[in-house]
Amino acid sequence: MLFTIPIPYLSLLRSFRGLSVVLSLSILGGLGGCSTQSSRTNASPPSNQNPNQRQITVLGSIAGDGIPQLEQVFEPFETATGIDVVYEGTDAFATILPLRVAAGSPPDLALFPQPGLMATLARQGELLPLNDRVDPGAIEAAFSPDWLRLASFDDKLYGLWIRADLKSLVWYRPPIFKEKGYGVPQTWDELIALSNKIVEDGGVPWCIGLESGDASGWVGTDWMEDIMLRTAGVQGYDRWVNHEIPFTDPTVKRALDLFGEVVLNPKFVRGGTVGALSTSFADAPNPLFEPEPGCYLHRQSSFIASFLPDNLNPDTDVAAFVFPPIDPQQGNPILVGGIAVGMFSDRPEVVDFMTYLTTAKPHEIWASFGGYLSPHKGVDLSIYPNSLSRSQVEILRQAQAIRFDASDMMPSEVGTGTFWSGMVNYVSGVDGETVLQEIESSWPSQ
Numbered sequence: 001m002l003f004t005i006p007i008p009y010l011s012l013l014r015s016f017r018g019l020s021v022v023l024s025l026s027i028l029g030g031l032g033g034c035s036t037q038s039s040r041t042n043a044s045p046p047s048n049q050n051p052n053q054r055q056i057t058v059l060g061s062i063a064g065d066g067i068p069q070l071e072q073v074f075e076p077f078e079t080a081t082g083i084d085v086v087y088e089g090t091d092a093f094a095t096i097l098p099l100r101v102a103a104g105s106p107p108d109l110a111l112f113p114q115p116g117l118m119a120t121l122a123r124q125g126e127l128l129p130l131n132d133r134v135d136p137g138a139i140e141a142a143f144s145p146d147w148l149r150l151a152s153f154d155d156k157l158y159g160l161w162i163r164a165d166l167k168s169l170v171w172y173r174p175p176i177f178k179e180k181g182y183g184v185p186q187t188w189d190e191l192i193a194l195s196n197k198i199v200e201d202g203g204v205p206w207c208i209g210l211e212s213g214d215a216s217g218w219v220g221t222d223w224m225e226d227i228m229l230r231t232a233g234v235q236g237y238d239r240w241v242n243h244e245i246p247f248t249d250p251t252v253k254r255a256l257d258l259f260g261e262v263v264l265n266p267k268f269v270r271g272g273t274v275g276a277l278s279t280s281f282a283d284a285p286n287p288l289f290e291p292e293p294g295c296y297l298h299r300q301s302s303f304i305a306s307f308l309p310d311n312l313n314p315d316t317d318v319a320a321f322v323f324p325p326i327d328p329q330q331g332n333p334i335l336v337g338g339i340a341v342g343m344f345s346d347r348p349e350v351v352d353f354m355t356y357l358t359t360a361k362p363h364e365i366w367a368s369f370g371g372y373l374s375p376h377k378g379v380d381l382s383i384y385p386n387s388l389s390r391s392q393v394e395i396l397r398q399a400q401a402i403r404f405d406a407s408d409m410m411p412s413e414v415g416t417g418t419f420w421s422g423m424v425n426y427v428s429g430v431d432g433e434t435v436l437q438e439i440e441s442s443w444p445s446q
Contacts, residue, residue: 054349055084059097060111060339063089073162073365077356083349094412101126106344109353112159113339114408115150116415121342122158128343129156133351138358146402147375151340159340160357163366164375166302166392167335167405168226169320171285176293188230188326192261198296199267206262206269207295208276209284210424215416219281220259220423221407222335223299227255229333230326234401237333241409247440248433256432258326263427270295273427282307289317299323301337302392306371314370314388322395334399337408338375411444418442 062070067089074085088107090096094117100106101121112118121127130139139148143161151159170191177184180201185191195205210219229237232251239245240252266272270287271279281304287294289309298304305314312318325332343354356362360378367374370385373393384390396402407415418439426435 054082055086056109056350056353057086057088057107058109058111059088059090059093059100059107061089061091061093061113062111062339063091069366069369073362076361076365077353081349081352083353085353094416097121101344108343108345108347108350110342110344111162111339112342113337114416115159115340115404116409116412118151118159118340118342119153119409122153122156126344127158128346129158130160130343130354131157133343133346134160134354134358138355142358142360142376142378144375144377144397146399150336150338150402150404151342159342160354161338161340161375162357162362163339164373164396165337166373166396167222167300167337168229168323168332168395169300169302169392170323171288171298171300171304171318171320172296173288173293173317174319175317176296180296182296184321185324187324187328188258191324195262195268195297203293204268204270204295205297207279207284207287207298208263208269209279209281210276210427211278211280215420217420217423218407218416219284219300220263220427221415221419222301222405223259223263224252224255224423225403225406226299226323226335227258227326228252228406229335229403230323230330231255231258233327233330234333234403237403237406241406243410243443246443247436252436253432256426256436260426260432273429276427277424302373302389303371305388314386319388320392331400333401333403334395335405336396336402337405413442413444414439 060070067087070087074087077083078085093110094114097106097110097117098121106126118127122129139157139160147161147164148157151157151161172184176182180198182194182197183190185194198205208219210217212218225237228240228251231254232240236245236251240247240249245251262268263276264273269276281300285298285300285304285308288296288298289312302320308318322332322334341354341357343350360376360380363374363376363379364383366372367379367383367389368385370389373389373396375396377397379393381390381393384393407419409415410419422435422439425438426432
């Protein structure tokens with residue numbers, strides 16, 4: 001669905017002229033030791049650059065190979081306006097940003113991978129609402145109500161989404177399924193039946209990798225979240241995220257038990273629980289593509305496409321089906337992650353940049369690279385480089401309901417703390433009720 005770019009912005013888009021994405025290490029102040037990356041290594045303007053040129057500072061967690069892509073995503077805006085976009089990428093985003101805000105030196109814009117932090121800063125009055133600053137018509141034309149709701153707090157919109165990760169996916173190899181006579185399961189019961197059939201045929205159904213350094217366990221929380229959506233429904237899921245029902249609630253225990261039907265079954269998981277605990281999430285799908293498959297199914301987000309073998313043909317060698325429904329009355333909601341841009345400064349050039357993000361152009365540029373899905377409704381499917389990406393975008397667009405990753409919405413003590421570690425403990429053999437009680441006990445009282 002295409003939309004009309006606001007008339008005042010048309011002239012801006014007609015005169016594209018070049019972009020510089022810069023990193024100023026000096027903005028870290030005394031936060032030495034945090035890893036940052038950029039396409040420039042010098043904090044001073046180049047000799048041929050006007051030191052009085054307007055700039056926009058952006059802080060985000062995208063680093064490494066993602067920075068050159070951001071350069072191209074930002075390029076049309078800088079080309080059209082002559083404004084420098086100064087980007088700082090850091091793997092300590094969730095630590096650095098609150099410190100910068102508390103010190104009175106926030107960036108103009110931040111790329112939030114976790115709405116929980118965005119909500120905290122919005123409710124503290126640090127983040128600026130977009131409602132009266134960016135054309136509401138352009139926003140509503142670009143993003144569905146579900147995506148707008150995910151960046152809204154206390155009835156005000158605080159972020160625009162620039163990336164979507166579709167999490168409710170099970171990856172498989174269509175040629176192998178055809179060879180073995182396996183069908184794509186349409187329900188949880190069929191998924192378990194398929195797993196048992198693979199075992200009967202001498203194979204191992206699942207590859208699971210929970211290892212992710214300090215973040216180990218998040219893969220397990222994703223499983224739990226998909227199951228909660230399909231058993232407690234979106235309303236129960238929302239109540240769980242908001243702590244209106246505790247982790248000790250029977251609905252949460254049921255979700256953990258259903259996850260346990262897979263992850264604790266030594267016949268279902270490659271390497272059993274030891275394999276699940278010791279395998280990196282990035283390496284976990286590799287056995288799917290061995291000559292004799294080491295597993296046949298892998299539940300993981302759309303971003304895992306970037307970690308698959310380079311010699312795969314994404315149009316024929318690999319596919320992903322939607323994690324199937326469990327309780328029919330709850331339907332099949334879609335679990336997502338993503339990155340939203342929030343605004344700390346309302347200088348005209350910053351507002352212009354946010355307006356740029358309501359247009360399809362930056363999203364189309366990023367989509368063309370592959371391994372990326374846009375939540376923007378105006379991005380034509382033909383922009384995506386393969387049928388794998390296009391099919392996933394269609395899943396997002398056709399979803400009856402979407403919900404954001406729960407661990408990213410909960411307080412950090414829980415979501416990225418005891419919930420993550422609790423999944424590791426559970427797979428290690430700790431009783432499920434004990435695990436859920438420990439997570440519940442960690443929820444902050446205020």
